Amino acid sequence: MNLLLVAPILLPLLTAALCLLAWKSVRVQRWLGVAGSAALLASALALFAEVHVRGIAVSHAGEWAAPFGITLAADLLGALMVVLGGIVGLMVSVYSLGSIDEGRERFGFHPLVQILLMGVCGAFLTGDLFNLYVWFEVLLMASFVLTALGGERAQMEGAIKYVTLNLVSSAIFLAALGLLYGLTHSLNMADVSLRLARLNYPALENLLAVLFFIAFGIKAAVFPLFFWLPASYHTMPVSVSALFAGLLTKVGVYALIRVFTLVFRDDVEFVKELMLVVACLTMAVGVLGAVAQMEMRRILSFHIVSQIGYMIIGLALMTPLALAGTVFYLAHHIIVKTNLFLVSGAVARATGSFELKKSGGLYAAQPGLALLFLVPALSLAGIPPLSGFWGKYILVKAGLESGQVVLVVVALAVSVFTMISMMKIWSEAFWKPHPLGLTPAPVGLLNGPIAAMAAMTLLIGFGVEPVMQLAERSAQQLLDPQSYITAVLEARR
Amino acid sequence: MNSLILRTTTGFLLSLLMLFSVYLMLRGHNAPGGGFIGGLTATAALTLYAFAFDVATVRKMLRLDPLSIAGLGLALALCSGLPGMVGGDAYLTSRWAVLLLPDGAEIHLGTPLLFDFGVYLVVIGVGCAVLLTMAEERGE
Numbered sequence: 001m002n003l004l005l006v007a008p009i010l011l012p013l014l015t016a017a018l019c020l021l022a023w024k025s026v027r028v029q030r031w032l033g034v035a036g037s038a039a040l041l042a043s044a045l046a047l048f049a050e051v052h053v054r055g056i057a058v059s060h061a062g063e064w065a066a067p068f069g070i071t072l073a074a075d076l077l078g079a080l081m082v083v084l085g086g087i088v089g090l091m092v093s094v095y096s097l098g099s100i101d102e103g104r105e106r107f108g109f110h111p112l113v114q115i116l117l118m119g120v121c122g123a124f125l126t127g128d129l130f131n132l133y134v135w136f137e138v139l140l141m142a143s144f145v146l147t148a149l150g151g152e153r154a155q156m157e158g159a160i161k162y163v164t165l166n167l168v169s170s171a172i173f174l175a176a177l178g179l180l181y182g183l184t185h186s187l188n189m190a191d192v193s194l195r196l197a198r199l200n201y202p203a204l205e206n207l208l209a210v211l212f213f214i215a216f217g218i219k220a221a222v223f224p225l226f227f228w229l230p231a232s233y234h235t236m237p238v239s240v241s242a243l244f245a246g247l248l249t250k251v252g253v254y255a256l257i258r259v260f261t262l263v264f265r266d267d268v269e270f271v272k273e274l275m276l277v278v279a280c281l282t283m284a285v286g287v288l289g290a291v292a293q294m295e296m297r298r299i300l301s302f303h304i305v306s307q308i309g310y311m312i313i314g315l316a317l318m319t320p321l322a323l324a325g326t327v328f329y330l331a332h333h334i335i336v337k338t339n340l341f342l343v344s345g346a347v348a349r350a351t352g353s354f355e356l357k358k359s360g361g362l363y364a365a366q367p368g369l370a371l372l373f374l375v376p377a378l379s380l381a382g383i384p385p386l387s388g389f390w391g392k393y394i395l396v397k398a399g400l401e402s403g404q405v406v407l408v409v410v411a412l413a414v415s416v417f418t419m420i421s422m423m424k425i426w427s428e429a430f431w432k433p434h435p436l437g438l439t440p441a442p443v444g445l446l447n448g449p450i451a452a453m454a455a456m457t458l459l460i461g462f463g464v465e466p467v468m469q470l471a472e473r474s475a476q477q478l479l480d481p482q483s484y485i486t487a488v489l490e491a492r493r
Numbered sequence: 494m495n496s497l498i499l500r501t502t503t504g505f506l507l508s509l510l511m512l513f514s515v516y517l518m519l520r521g522h523n524a525p526g527g528g529f530i531g532g533l534t535a536t537a538a539l540t541l542y543a544f545a546f547d548v549a550t551v552r553k554m555l556r557l558d559p560l561s562i563a564g565l566g567l568a569l570a571l572c573s574g575l576p577g578m579v580g581g582d583a584y585l586t587s588r589w590a591v592l593l594l595p596d597g598a599e600i601h602l603g604t605p606l607l608f609d610f611g612v613y614l615v616v617i618g619v620g621c622a623v624l625l626t627m628a629e630e631r632g633e
Contacts, residue, residue: 006574006584013571020564020618062577062585 004050005059005072005125007043008082012036012089012118019111026105030097033110037093040117041086044079051079052470056477056487058127066488067188071127073488076474077327081124081254084334087456088246089117091449095342096239098445099349104149104237112149113243116142123251127488129180129263130187132255133173136219140166143248146240147232158232165228169218176211183208190488193263193481202267209264209271216259220252222312223282226305230289233304234297234354238345241297245304246338250330253311257326260315261478262485275316280410283309287417296344296354296429299421300337303380306414307333313395313407322398323475328468329391332379332460336388339376339453343369346450347429350440356425361434369447370430375454377426379461381419387460390468496545503545510538518613519606528609532616539617540624548628551621559622566614573607 015036022028051057051074061070074082093113100109119139126132144166148159181187183204184195196205214225221229229249233241264271286306293299311333314326344354346369351359363370379386392415399408434440460467477483514534521527543551555562577586589603 002578002581002583010571010574010584014568017564017567017571020567021561023558023560023564059583061574061583062587063583 002059004043004047005057005074006061008040008047008086008121008125009072009118011039011043012114012121015039016111016114016118019108019114026102029105029110033113034090034093034097036114037086037089037117040121041083041090044082044086044121047074048079048083051076056484058487066127067186067191070131071188071190071488072125073127073190073484074125075477075484076470077254077257077478078124080327080331080470080474081250082121084250084331085117085120085124085247087453088243088334088338089113091338091342091453092239092243092246095242095345095446095449098443099345100237100239101150107149109146109149112142112146113239115139116146116243116247120247120251124254127190128188129177129192129259132258133170133177136170136173136251136255139248139251140170143244146243147236149240150237152235155235158235161228162232165218165225169215172211172218173215176208176215179204179211180208188488189258189262190485193265193485194489196263197265205264205267206270209260209268210274212259212264213256213271213274216252216255217278218252219249220256220308220312221249221305222278222308223285223305226282226286226308229305230293230298230301233301234295238297238341238348242338242341242345245300245341246334249304249308250334253308253326253330256312257315257323257478260318261323262481265481272316272318275312276404276407279309279312279316280407281309282306282312283414284410287414287421290421291417294356294428296347296356296359296425297341299425300340300344303418303421304337306418307337307380309414310392310395310411313399313411317398317402317404318479319398319402320472320475320479321394321401323478324468324471325391325394325398327474327478328394328471331467331471332387332391332457335453335456335460336376336379339450339457340373340380342446342450342453343373343376346443346446347373349443349446351429351434352438356428358435359429360432361438362440363430364433365440366442369443369450372447372450372454373426373430375457377422379457381422382415383419385461385464387457387464390461390464394468499545503541507538507542510541511535514538514613518609521609522603522605528612529616531609532613533620535613535617536620536624539621540628543625543628548625551625555621559618559620559625561618563615563618563622566611566616566618568611569614570608570611573604573611576604 015032019029019032056073056075058073060066116139119135119142122135122138123132126135144163147162184192186192186195218225233244283306286302286309290299290302293302311326311329314322347359347362348354350362353359379388382388382392396408396411514531517526517534518528518531539551574585576588578584587604589601592600592602
């Protein structure tokens with residue numbers, strides 16, 4: 001169990017170290033990157049199987065017991081997120097073989113991707129709030145360099161916005177940690193949860209909860225703190241933006257789920273209300289932002305924002321069904337969104353531009369790629385029987401059960417607008433002839449990861465029953481924090 | 494920089510400083526010192542050498558690319574946590590061996606030392622990568 005918990009963190013680190021040893025040879029680094037990501041996925045699946053069968057897995061590094069040592073803990077949600085991280089990592093590693101330029105590769109693209117994956121997995125597996133901060137920093141450091149690597153003019157502009165906003169978020173997170181430590185004298189999540197329940201300072205708790213919500217909200221890109229995301233994601237190389245789109249905002253959502261199910265359980269009604277409003281606005285503003293855009297990755301970036309709103313709904317409602325909906329939505333969204341960014345790269349490769357006005361003719365030239373675009377696009381919009389439909393269905397049902405009619409109306413309206421955006425991409429990039437009369441070039445290897453992720457989307461869509469059961473089980477675990485607390489604080493050896 | 498005095502003294506200082514950096518690393522377990530501070534001292538020594546002679550000489554002296562040294566250190570530090578897992582303990586649990594010297598003195602060798610040595614190499618690697626690159630750019 002110890003090995004399974006540390007492997008998703010150690011494997012990317014080892015891969016990065018090996019990449020540094022092979023600094024001069026880009027070819028070796030490429031294959032190390034793919035092998036490392038594949039090993040990460042394998043170890044994540046093994047961890048997931050273990051957690052699925054035996055329940056929450058806990059390990060205390062160096063045998064220093066909680067709440068003093070470094071706690072690693074994986075419940076179903078954490079293990080599921082690590083698996084998704086592994087999937088995205090592997091797909092992006094394979095995709096980057098055919099898309100990243102050699103200049104970036106020579107300046108450490110492959111080790112940086114691995115360090116980013118290590119940070120992401122660490123954030124999913126840690127059982128300690130301060131370590132969560134440290135893992136955030138690890139993944140942010142790697143993401144800062146990946147954002148700026150290459151040094152193109154537009155990229156630098158995006159990078160500055162990205163770095164600034166994320167540093168602000170880290171500062172708020174750190175301040176909140178300081179206050180929380182002052183209040184409870186502990187930072188181990190399980191321990192803090194127990195101690196907060198014994199204290200009776202609702203006002204301070206609400207203040208802390210709001211601070212955490214702002215800090216993670218910036219990272220998750222919720223309204224009104226999302227503007228760094230559409231300003232920066234379209235400036236990076238496709239592999240990098242696909243990796244970011246798939247994982248980084250979702251680490252923020254994961255942190256929100258963890259903190260608001262485990263640490264702040266009662267007495268934070270104010271924040272729950274706030275979350276509902278924010279979820280509505282995030283969905284609506286994100287999707288409306290996308291309508292005005294004509295650049296493929298900018299459209300997709302705004303849709304990340306709007307989709308984050310859906311995930312916040314489930315957290316705000318906090319019923320078993322709603323939380324299961326959030327978990328389901330996370331899994332569906334990570335795969336679909338990464339895939340759409342990968343498709344955008346293939347479209348740009350084939351037609352020469354991310355600008356919809358300057359591309360076209362893909363349906364006639366490459367019907368296969370067009371079909372592969374339709375799967376994630378329709379899934380994002382929520383067309384049955386694809387995965388996005390089920391995610392939205394569950395959340396809408398949970399919303400109606402809680403009597404949140406406004407929320408449900410907004411969520412459904414946003415789906416329609418999402419559909420409009422996707423159809424805009426379809427009609428411009430795929431349907432209309434190329435404005436310059438060019439025939440789109442073949443994209444070769446890039447099709448592989450796109451097809452694999454489209455297959456996963458179909459799998460979730462058609463095999464919805466087991467995935468939903470999984471989401472429900474992990475929601476039950478989240479709603480019963482006592483089992484997590486017991487597992488962490490009473491883990492022997 | 495072309496200074497006879499600096500060159501002559503640096504020849505002596507380099508070996509002394511490197512020795513001192515290893516000493517700092519070794520005593521770090523229970524006293525002020527450790528891999529980080531030792532690595533910084535070693536980096537400072539190498540930088541001094543680069544000032545007295547030139548960057549190419551230092552690169553040749555290091556043999557490996559500075560970043561590869563960092564990679565090696567990272568791998569060592571990572572591996573130092575693994576022996577603890579043999580026997581079912583958690584990652585990074587320390588393991589110790591006692592070395593008896595002929596005169597009866599004891600030397601405690603443990604996985605934390607390996608970890609410190611990894612940190613030492615990472616600091617040297619990254620420090621040299623940054624400083625040597627900057628020195629080269631200034632020289633151009």
